Structures are given as C-alpha cells and as structure tokens.
Amino acid sequence: MSVDDRQRKAERIRHLLDTEGNNVHENTQVFNDGRYESTADLEDYDGLKDEARAIKEDTIERLPELIHQVIEAVETNGGTVYLADDAADANRYITEVAGGRDVVKSKSMTSEEIEANESLEASGADVWETDLAEFVLQVADEAPSHIVAPAIHKSREEIADLFNAHFDPEEPLETAEELTQFAREYLGEKIMDAEVGMTGANFVTADTGTLALVTSEGNARKCVQATDTHIAVAGVEKLVPSVEDLQPFVELIGRSGTGQDITSYISLFTPPGDSPTFDEGDELGPGDDREFHLVLIDNGRMEMREDDQLRETLYCIRCSACANSCANFQHVGGHAFGGETYSGGIATGWEAGVHSQDSAAEFNDLCTGCSRCVNACPVKIDIPWINTVVRDRINHEDQTEFDFLVEGLTPDEEPGRMDLQKRFFGNYATLAKLGSATAPMSNWLAGTKPAQVLMERFMGIDRRRDLPKFRRETLRKWFEARGGSRISRTDASREAVLYPDAYTNHVQVERGKAAVRVLEALGVSVQIPEVASSGRAPLSQGMIGTAERHAHEVYADLAEHIDAGRDVVVIEPSDLAMFAGEYEKFLPEQSAERLDSNSYEIMEYVYGLLENGASGRELRAGGGEGVAYHSHCQQRTLGLEAHTVAVLDELGYDVLTSETECCGMAGSFGYKREYYELSMDVGSELESQFQAENARDRTVVASGTSCLEQLESLLERPSQHPVQLVDPVR
Amino acid sequence: MSAEPITTFESSLDEVGVELVQTTSDQFESTLIPLLNARAVGTPLPFENVSLPDAVEVDPTVQELETAETGVTAAGYAIADYGSVVIQGGPDGEEPVSLYADEHVAVIAGSDILPDMDTTFDRLAEDIRSGTGQAVIATGPSATADMGALVKGAHGPMDVTVVLLEDR
Ligand code: SF4
Numbered sequence: 008m009s010v011d012d013r014q015r016k017a018e019r020i021r022h023l024l025d026t027e028g029n030n031v032h033e034n035t036q037v038f039n040d041g042r043y044e045s046t047a048d049l050e051d052y053d054g055l056k057d058e059a060r061a062i063k064e065d066t067i068e069r070l071p072e073l074i075h076q077v078i079e080a081v082e083t084n085g086g087t088v089y090l091a092d093d094a095a096d097a098n099r100y101i102t103e104v105a106g107g108r109d110v111v112k113s114k115s116m117t118s119e120e121i122e123a124n125e126s127l128e129a130s131g132a133d134v135w136e137t138d139l140a141e142f143v144l145q146v147a148d149e150a151p152s153h154i155v156a157p158a159i160h161k162s163r164e165e166i167a168d169l170f171n172a173h174f175d176p177e178e179p180l181e182t183a184e185e186l187t188q189f190a191r192e193y194l195g196e197k198i199m200d201a202e203v204g205m206t207g208a209n210f211v212t213a214d215t216g217t218l219a220l221v222t223s224e225g226n227a228r229k230c231v232q233a234t235d236t237h238i239a240v241a242g243v244e245k246l247v248p249s250v251e252d253l254q255p256f257v258e259l260i261g262r263s264g265t266g267q268d269i270t271s272y273i274s275l276f277t278p279p280g281d282s283p284t285f286d287e288g289d290e291l292g293p294g295d296d297r298e299f300h301l302v303l304i305d306n307g308r309m310e311m312r313e314d315d316q317l318r319e320t321l322y323c324i325r326c327s328a329c330a331n332s333c334a335n336f337q338h339v340g341g342h343a344f345g346g347e348t349y350s351g352g353i354a355t356g357w358e359a360g361v362h363s364q365d366s367a368a369e370f371n372d373l374c375t376g377c378s379r380c381v382n383a384c385p386v387k388i389d390i391p392w393i394n395t396v397v398r399d400r401i402n403h404e405d406q407t408e409f410d411f412l413v414e415g416l417t418p419d420e421e422p423g424r425m426d427l428q429k430r431f432f433g434n435y436a437t438l439a440k441l442g443s444a445t446a447p448m449s450n451w452l453a454g455t456k457p458a459q460v461l462m463e464r465f466m467g468i469d470r471r472r473d474l475p476k477f478r479r480e481t482l483r484k485w486f487e488a489r490g491g492s493r494i495s496r497t498d499a500s501r502e503a504v505l506y507p508d509a510y511t512n513h514v515q516v517e518r519g520k521a522a523v524r525v526l527e528a529l530g531v532s533v534q535i536p537e538v539a540s541s542g543r544a545p546l547s548q549g550m551i552g553t554a555e556r557h558a559h560e561v562y563a564d565l566a567e568h569i570d571a572g573r574d575v576v577v578i579e580p581s582d583l584a585m586f587a588g589e590y591e592k593f594l595p596e597q598s599a600e601r602l603d604s605n606s607y608e609i610m611e612y613v614y615g616l617l618e619n620g621a622s623g624r625e626l627r628a629g630g631g632e633g634v635a636y637h638s639h640c641q642q643r644t645l646g647l648e649a650h651t652v653a654v655l656d657e658l659g660y661d662v663l664t665s666e667t668e669c670c671g672m673a674g675s676f677g678y679k680r681e682y683y684e685l686s687m688d689v690g691s692e693l694e695s696q697f698q699a700e701n702a703r704d705r706t707v708v709a710s711g712t713s714c715l716e717q718l719e720s721l722l723e724r725p726s727q728h729p730v731q732l733v734d735p736v737r
Numbered sequence: 738m739s740a741e742p743i744t745t746f747e748s749s750l751d752e753v754g755v756e757l758v759q760t761t762s763d764q765f766e767s768t769l770i771p772l773l774n775a776r777a778v779g780t781p782l783p784f785e786n787v788s789l790p791d792a793v794e795v796d797p798t799v800q801e802l803e804t805a806e807t808g809v810t811a812a813g814y815a816i817a818d819y820g821s822v823v824i825q826g827g828p829d830g831e832e833p834v835s836l837y838a839d840e841h842v843a844v845i846a847g848s849d850i851l852p853d854m855d856t857t858f859d860r861l862a863e864d865i866r867s868g869t870g871q872a873v874i875a876t877g878p879s880a881t882a883d884m885g886a887l888v889k890g891a892h893g894p895m896d897v898t899v900v901l902l903e904d905r
Contacts, residue, residue: 020761059769106884139891156883163885183886190884191892199799215865225836225893250862257874265882269819271893273874275861280870282832289798291830588752655891 008681013467015700016681023339024688025159031152033338034159038331039668041266048268049258052662056711059255060387063322064245067312073213073246074303080216085279090243092441093306094121097240099204101609102130106598110201111194113220113227115139115207116154116325117240120348120361123205135197136660137226139190143484146173152341155264155327155551160340160611167192190369194226199285204234209324210256213299214249215277215660221260223271231274234283236298243303244321250275256324264326298543311360315394320356322386329353329380329390332671334640334689336668337371346375352390352458354379355397363373366400372682375673376547377640378584392589392629398549402429421550424637428467432675433548436540439513443477469683475514475716482512482519483535492533494525499532500621503612508579509540518727521580521734522609528625529616534573538564541582546589547674558585562602575606578728580642580711581674583608587645608642610651610710617657626733629660635667635702635720636729637693640673651710663702667692670709672717686717694721708732742850749820752832753877754889755897761904762787765844772842773896776808780829782811782844784905797834808894809836811877813864813898814849816857819876821901824856824904825864826871835875838839840896846905 008016046052066073076086091097101123110130112118124134125651136145144151147169158166163183170186171179172414174193180186211418218239220227247253250251253275261267268611275672279297286292311317315592330336330344346358350702352374356365362497369614372492374394384390405421421430459470468474480488496502503526518534526533542557565575577583590599603649607615617623634655648664655662671689676682697707697718707726709715731737747757760768761839765787778801779793793809794801810831812822822843826832835841851857862874879893 137892138883139881143883161885166885183884183888185879186884187888187891194892195803197785215862217865223879224881224883225889226874227893228832228836232826232836250865251858254858257856257858269821269874269876271875275872275874277865277870280832280903282826282827282871283830285799285830289800291797291799291802292827415750494883520759634755736822 008428008467010162011211012729013681017684020339020343020681022686023343024684027152027340028338028688030160030162034156035153035337038156038265038327040500042328042331043262043557045262045266047498049262055255055259056385056387056400059259059324059385060257060322061513063386066248066323067244067318068079069248069307070243070246070312073248074243076213077211077216077246077303078571081299081301084216084247086216086301088301088303091302091304091306097121097122097302097304097306098126098636100300100302101238101240101279102126104236105132105203106131107131108236109133109135109197109200110134110203110205111198111201111230111232111234112141112205112232113207113222114141114157115208115240116348117208117242119151120306121306122135135194135201137194137230137282139187139224139226141188142194143169146170151343152345152350153327153330154325154341156302159341179257179648184451194233198226198229198233201234203236203238204230205238206230206241208239208603209260210253211241211245212248212253213246213252213677214594216301217250217275217277217405219253219257220272220274220276222274225272228274229274231276231280233285235284235296235482236300237278238300238587240302240303240304243305243308248645256385259421260324260326263383263385264331292699307361314459317356317360317393317694320353320360320393321386322388323353323357324386325353327386328383328385332379332383332668334377334671335375335665335685336380337668338685338688339373344370346370353388353393356393359397359400363641364401364404367397371398371401375669375671375676378588378644378670379626379640379668381644385652389588392592395546395549395630399551401455402426402549412560421553422498422544424487428679428705429548429550431468432551432678433550433560436509436544439477443479443481443513444517463680467680469680472678473720475510475603477513478517482516483507484521485516486523486535492527494530494532498529498531501616502532502534502573504538504565504573506538506575506577506582506678507534507535508582509544511578515712515728518578518595518731521737522576524736525626525730526576526611529613529623531616534568536568538563541585542589543581543585544674546585549683555593558590562590562594562598565602566598569601569605575602576609576612577606578609578730580608580639580645580647584641584645608645608647608650608710610654613730613733614650614654617654622656626658627735627737628658630654632660633705634662634732635665635697635705635707636662637670637697637707637709637714638667639709639714642710655732656731660732663705665696667694667696670711670714670717670718672713674713677713677717690717690721693718697722706732742852743847746815746817746820746850750899751820755820755877755899755902759814759898759903761830762900762902765900765902766790766891769809769842769900772807772900773809774840776801776809778802778805778834778838779809780811780831782833784811784844784846787902787905802833802837804828805838805887807840807842808834808836809842810835810842811845811870812849813843813869813900814851814857814860815845816854816874817850818828818853819839821874821876823861824873825869826873828842832871832873835873838892839890840898841875841894842900844900844902847903848905849900852892
C-alpha cells in the first residue's frame with residue numbers, strides 16, 4: 008500500500024468513527040450482550056451449534072442432489088424454480104416475471120448482492136423496501152452498514168430529519184413511534200397496491216419447498232399475502248434437507264444475531280399459498296391463483312463449494328454474530344468493515360466468493376484474528392481462518408518475474424511483491440533476534456525521529472506508536488547465566504518447557520523470568536530450549552506458507568520434550584492459540600493433537616498445579632490488593648480467562664475483569680498507520696473501564712503482549728502480566 | 738395435559754409481553770367479549786361448540802380488515818418454552834386477520850401446548866407434508882428497532898393476547 012493509500016484509508020476510518028461510530032457501537036453492543044445472555048439460557052448451546060453445523064455440512068456436500076429435490080417439491084406444489092448462474096441471469100428472469108409491475112420487497116441481502124432493485128427499476132417498475140431499516144436506506148440512498156440491522160449507523164434524530172426533509176409531513180415526525188407509524192402507513196398503501204411481492208429466504212427446505220423467513224416487523228408476511236405473484240430469491244446454500252432440520256437454526260439465529268431468543272415471526276411458507284388476497288375493489292379475493300417463483304442463485308457459490316478453504320463460508324446463516332462480537336466492527340460498522348454487499352467478519356469469504364477478491368481486499372485487514380467471533384458463530388465457522396486465507400491469496404496476487412530478488416532477501420516463503428508492511432510484521436521473530444543482538448543501538452535507532460518517519464513512510468508504522476524495546480539479555484541468556492533451573496529434575500514434581508516466544512524472549516523478558524520463578528516455587532523443574540517462533544506473526548499478515556514452516560519447526564523442537572513427559576508452558580496466549588487452533592491445519596492430526604494436549608497457558612498451568620495439591624505458599628499473596636485484569640482475546644476464546652482469575656482470587660487478590668472483546672491492539676494492527684486511530688478508539692473502551700471509579704486504583708494486569716503494549720499507551724499507570732504479580736521475588 | 742407446560746407457557750408469554758386468558762369452551766364467548774374492541778374481525782374457530790360472538794366480522798372487507806382493532810384467529814399449537822403460537826393460515830384468512838388488526842387474539846386448545854421447539858418441528862413437518870401451506874411461529878407482537886428505539890407494532894399487531902381453552 009502506498010503512503011497516500013494509507014493516508015486515505017486512515018481518513019476514511021476517522022470519518023466513519025466520527026459520523027457513524029457511536030450509533031454502530033451502541034447498537035452492536037446491545038446485540039452482543041443480548042447474545043451472551045440469550046445463548047446462556049439454552050440447555051445445550053454447544054450441542055445445538057454442532058447440530059446446525061452438521062446440517063450445513065451435509066447440505067453443501069449434497070447440494071446438487073438437494074437442488075434437484077427442491078425443484079421437484081416446488082413444482083409439485085405448483086410453483087416454479089429458476090436456477091440462476093449469476094446476477095445478470097437472475098435479474099433477467101426476475102424482471103421478466105415482474106413484467107414492469109411494481110414490487111414490494113422484504114429484506115433480502117441476496118437481492119442486494121445481485122442488485123435486483125436497480126434492474127427492476129430500469130425495467131420501469133417501482134420497487135419498495137418495506138423493511139423499515141431498508142426503507143430508511145432507500146430514502147437516504149445509502150448502503151446497509153450491517154447485514155441484519157442495515158440502518159444501524161443512523162440515530163433516531165437522523166432518521167427524523169431525513170423523513171421530515173423527504174416527505175414533508177404536516178406535523179414533523181419525532182419519536183420512534185411516530186416514525187414507525189408513518190412508515191407503516193406509507194408502505195401499507197404500496198403493499199396494498201402492488202401485485203408482486205419479493206422476499207429472500209433464510210432457509211429453504213428441499214423436501215417440501217418451504218421457505219423459512221426470520222423477521223420481526225411482519226412486512227414479509229404482508230408482502231406475500233397482499234400480492235399474487237411471489238418471487239423469492241435465495242442463494243443455493245440456503246437449502247436444508249428437511250423441515251425438521253430447521254429447528255436448531257430457529258433456536259440459534261435470533262439469539263446469535265440480535266440477542267433475541269426468537270424473532271417475532273418465523274414464517275414457514277410453502278408457496279403458492281391459499282390465503283385470501285387483495286383484489287381490485289374492497290373485497291378480499293380468493294388466493295388460489297397465486298404464482299410463486301423461487302430464484303436460486305449460484306453467483307459463485309458452486310465454485311466456493313469446490314474451494315477447500317472458502318467452502319465453510321457457505322454454512323453461514325448470516326446471523327451477524329461475527330460482526331457484533333468484533334471490536335473493530337463495533338467501532339466503524341459495515342461501511343468500513345464490508346465490501347460491495349456483505350459486512351462483518353465473514354464478509355471476506357462472501358465477497359471473495361460472490362464478487363471479487365478485490366472487494367474483499369478493501370476491508371480484509373480489519374480482521375485482526377482476535378477470534379472473538381469463533382465461539383459466537385452458530386455454525387462454528389473458523390472465520391479468522393477464512394480471513395487469513397483470503398489475505399494470503401491477496402498477497403500472492405500480481406507476482407512478477409523479479410519476485411525472486413526480494414524473496415532472496417527475506418526469510419519467508421512469500422511472494423516478492425507482497426506489501427512491505429505485512430512483510431515487516433510477518434518476520435517479527437527474525438527482527439526480534441536482530442534487535443536483541445544489536446540492542447540498545449537498535450532501540451535508539453528505532454526511537455529516533457528520522458527512523459520513525461522512514462518507518463511510517465515505507466512500512467506504514469504509525470509514528471505515534473513506541474516500538475517495543477529489545478533487550479540485550481534475552482530470557483534464554485538470563486536463564487543460562489543463572490545456571491538453568493533451580494529445581495533439579497530429580498526433585499521436581501513435574502518438568503516443564505517454558506516456551507520462549509519471540510516477545511518474552513526478546514522484549515518482555517521480565518514476565519519470562521517471573522514465570523520461571525513461579526514455576527519453581529511450585530516445585531516444577533524448568534527448561535527453556537531454543538524453539539522456533541510459533542508462526543503467529545506471519546499468519547496474521549496472511550503469510551500462510553511461512554506460518555506453516557514455523558509449525559513444523561516448533562513441533563520438531565518440542566516433540567522430544569513431550570515424549571520425555573515435559574509439559575509445554577506458554578506465556579503468550581496468541582501462540583498457545585496457534586498450537587490449539589491453526590496447527591491442526593499444518594501438522595498431521597496426531598502431532599497437532601499431541602502438542603495441543605500437552606500445552607498450557609502459564610496461569611492455567613499454575614491453576615492446575617495448585618488444584619493438584621501444590622502449595623502456593625511461596626507465591627506472592629494479594630492480601631486484598633485490587634487488580635484490574637484484561638484477559639487476551641484468543642485466551643478467552645480458548646476458555647482460559649477463568650483460570651487466571653481463579654488463581655488470583657485464591658491468592659487473595661480482588662479481581663475486576665475487563666468487559667471489552669479486544670483491547671484494539673491485536674498484534675501488529677494498532678501499529679499500522681491506517682489503523683492507529685481505530686485501534687485507539689477501540690482501546691478507549693478499555694481505558695474508560697480501567698479509569699472508572701471502581702478500577703482507578705487497581706493494579707493493571709493483562710495476559711497478552713499486545714494488550715500490555717496497548718495498556719501502556721492508554722493508561723498512565725504501568726501494567727504487567729499476572730504471573731509477575733504472583734512472582735515470589737517481586 | 739399436565740399443568741407444567743401451561744405454567745411454562747404463561748411465564749414465557751409474560752416475558753414477551755403477552756397476556757394469557759384461561760377459559761373453558763362454555764365460558765368462551767363471555768371471556769372473549771370484554772377482550773374485543775369496537776372493530777373486531779375474525780376467522781371461524783375449529784373447536785367444536787366454540788364460536789365467535791356476532792360482534793366479530795368473519796367476512797371483512799379490505800377496509801374493515803385494515804382498520805380493525807382486534808383480529809381473532811385460532812392457533813394450531815403453542816410452544817411453552819418460547820411463548821409462541823403457531824398461526825396456520827388458509828383460505829379463511831388467518832394470515833391477514835392475525836396481521837392487520839392492532840391486536841391479535843389467538844385462541845388455542847390446552848392440549849395443543851407443546852413443550853419445546855423440537856416437538857414443535859416434528860408437528861410442523863407432519864403438517865407441512867400434509868398440506869399446511871402457511872405456518873407462522875409468532876412470538877409476541879410485531880416489533881422494530883429500526884427507527885432508533887424499540888417500538889411494538891411495526892407492520893403487524895402491537896398487542897397479542899392468548900385465550901386458552903383449558904378443556905380442549
Ligand atoms: S459467519 Fe457465523 S457468525 Fe458470521 S454471520 Fe455467518 S453464521 Fe453468523
């Protein structure tokens with residue numbers, strides 16, 4: 008990315024933060040909190056997700072067969088199915104069916120994907136969006152900023168101003184009730200008059216040709232009932248095999264999205280229906296002449312199905328949980344975090360599949376891989392992985408014959424044309440090695456004005472950020488110099504390998520030392536061998552090939568230790584998350600499984616030792632000391648926040664935990680010129696929580712490296728890793 | 738039917754802001770009449786010896802439908818866990834009557850309260866396979882948050898009442 012591009016991107020983000028950020032934030036947070044609350048009521052949330060996932064896997068696997076089946080079912084019911092190859096094909100058919108008649112529509116992202124309104128209007132028809140949010144956007148001539156609540160970026164005041172200016176009502180509209188009533192009446196007339204109703208479909212059952220529409224306003228029901236031609240547009244992936252298969256989705260979709268147990272209406276229509284319809288005049292006419300057209304859209308989906316990496320995207324039920332749970336999305340919304348049609352975490356997959364990789368490239372970097380969406384997704388899609396894959400593909404675009412030149416100079420497996428900024432952060436481990444070897448000179452150099460300007464210019468590292476300071480004495484050198492572990496292997500209750508991640512080894516050496524002392528205080532004999540870096544850094548830049556090489560090296564470096572019965576203890580949560588997650592994709596199943604099941608987050612390990620009878624008497628007790636703790640995003644996804652809290656509790660600390668999904672730094676993200684302000688904006692939430700009355704005087708602790716860096720720049724007071732808090736020699 | 742699903746149903750209805758009125762077939766008319774507003778429309782009820790009072794227009798014009806204050810229909814079954822009623826629409830007009838009036842009154846037999854979504858979908862699948870063209874799982878009134886705050890009564894009713902026939 009050029010300097011100007013970065014500048015432009017930064018300005019655009021700034022603009023959205025100022026204009027839409029607050030509304031998006033407020034609303035997504037309500038949805039996100041609602042999700043936690045509503046899913047907690049489910050007896051077997053995880054089981055339900057597994058069921059939903061299995062149904063989608065099966066559907067996509069058998070898609071051609073199910074398409075066949077649904078055609079038969081709909082035709083038996085008296086309707087028609089049209090299989091459209093792409094947007095143009097679909098629009099041709101839809102405009103032909105509408106035949107220039109006016110159309111009333113309920114909300115459908117698929118119809119936005121193919122831009123159905125534009126082509127209908129070009130054919131002379133009037134098209135009315137009857138979903139109130141879509142109607143607002145139609146009047147405002149704006150694009151959706153959220154896949155479920157498309158006008159989430161607009162406040163009531165803005166909508167009132169818009170309506171008052173556009174419709175010039177006798178009495179100016181003001182309250183949400185007045186606005187709703189006005190829109191209801193205005194659209195009610197359109198619905199009465201229209202002959203064609205258009206809906207999407209959240210699900211279509213292959214066995215009976217039933218559409219399931221998930222709504223709350225009642226407009227979809229009206230659009231179907233009041234018209235006599237019903238056109239439903241749906242991507243082919245919306246099929247499910249049978250009516251019974253709808254059940255887990257009906258229970259999950261509202262809870263996952265807007266945090267409602269269920270939306271007001273789940274309509275199961277098996278068209279053409281026989282409800283009375285509105286004829287000319289004042290009588291309700293018989294509904295037995297209804298026409299129904301199901302337009303099933305491919306538009307790239309069948310290719311996604313063949314793509315081992317993008318296939319999972321097709322399981323998506325567009326619930327919006329991955330948007331609502333995303334810290335970056337919460338702050339800028341879908342106008343930044345989205346492409347031509349789709350927005351939020353999974354939008355990368357959708358845009359790359361149905362539009363183009365370029366459309367995905369526009370916003371793909373806004374996914375920091377924090378993984379907070381992973382457990383929120385009702386069909387268990389590994390959304391960050393899809394973002395990483397597409398990032399990798401973008402990196403590999405436009406290779407030239409001179410690539411080998413650059414490639415020869417960098418220790419990664421990536422193409423030469425790759426963005427320099429990504430390359431810089433992706434090779435962090437090499438840099439750290441070099442940095443420590445030449446410290447303190449490397450730090451002085453990096454800290455000088457000219458260097459900061461140069462780094463901003465060529466690598467897009469924001470000059471307002473302090474770069475981490477490399478330490479001349481690395482953790483491993485310190486450990487060697489003190490003569491290794493103070494607990495001999497024969498005296499030890501357990502043996503552990505402390506994983507020297509690049510950060511702990513070269514920068515935050517103190518937390519490594521504390522970890523060694525804490526482990527020893529609990530009777531563990533420690534080793535710190537040389538182990539490759541995890542590959543997290545290159546992975547986050549979409550450098551999958553490089554990350555994979557790291558995975559093999561790490562496994563080779565640790566396998567013998569595991570065989571010798573040593574536990575692998577990891578301080579940096581993002582590295583542990585690699586072992587537990589992405590390594591599955593890089594290593595043979597058994598190897599990944601073995602590494603995963605023998606690796607522990609440091610405080611999780613301490614918790615386990617204490618639980619198994621180790622005495623914590625040598626650890627530094629809290630004596631009621633107040634602590635404000637920010638767990639790490641990936642650590643939370645792994646379910647490991649509780650262990651730290653429990654240990655601190657047990658040792659007599661009074662712990663308050665942060666409520667934000669992510670600190671905003673997310674590895675290298677917050678260092679980047681174009682994202683610095685967003686990163687600080689996300690961080691401001693954490694800042695205000697930790698500066699609040701009940702937290703202001705508490706000692707700040709955080710588990711992740713980048714969280715600590717972020718907290719350093721957000722707060723006046725220092726922060727540390729929890730293991731430093733309980734360090735016996737603190 | 739044991740008392741338990743009714744208790745669950747009642748508390749679920751309460752959570753979504755719906756009133757539950759319990760009655761018996763004999764008492765149905767006298768229970769319903771005070772619930773009706775001036776302009777009431779309805780569809781014939783499928784329960785033996787239970788019928789709508791004359792005040793309810795069962796063959797409304799479009800105008801009457803649109804301006805109705807109350808719309809009375811039967812509901813096929815209810816879901817105790819969620820406080821939902823399943824409106825099965827057909828030529829009699831359950832769909833428009835339950836949708837256009839300000840308030841929807843759903844009449845349901847006590848024996849048609851199903852415990853959860855699982856059992857409901859077994860029933861639904863059976864019904865759909867034998868020809869039920871429209872089944873709407875309706876939970877509470879229609880609502881929107883699109884105008885900057887939560888509003889009850891979007892395109893559909895702003896109020897829902899469930900009348901339960903205990904002896905059916
Ligand atoms: S990817 Fe998952 S969480 Fe995101 S919208 Fe799709 S189903 Fe919902």
